[in-house]
Amino acid sequence: MTDCPTAADRISDTRTGPDGGALETWIDQDLCTGDGLCVQVAPRVFGFDTDGLAYPRDPGGGLLQTPGSRAVVPSDQRQAVLDAARDCPGACIHLRPIG
Template identity: 55%
Template sequence: MSTENEPLEVWIDQDLCTGDGICVQFARDVFELDIDGLAYVKGEDDELRVEAGATVPVPPSLLVEVIDATRKCPGECIHVRRVSDGSEVYGPDAD
């Protein structure tokens, strides 16, 4: 599935997050563990997005790292989708 040059966004389902922090190891600029032990996405302003279903853009320079985090996540809670139509391209609901 080609996502080159296509705007993508990422979000984390905290109900499934196991708090392992693997996502942070892959893409520290996109993911962070909060005080509750769960992972959240964070924006370019470095602020965590703690609202349920909150998304942030996937920086093109970190696309591979975000995809790797999505694939390695033991909780299968990271979702990457197209901005244009909302279809999931990486994550547990991807086709």
């Protein structure tokens, strides 16, 4: 059995990233359970497609429906996205600092 980082482990370094700067997010649809927590917590950043899985949204609110598509997290949504990633039951929300 291998040790896999939890969502909280994966994002802990982004909380203290340079200047609390911009984040990029993407969802691993192979791990997505369709629970909807991310859509409830950060509906401006995540949404459901017809396949029942979550995807990030583009700046205009449209879904980025290609698996692995990345979106920049608006600064006012940063904490909501961090919370969604931490609490995601599928641990499928990925974040990385950008800029």
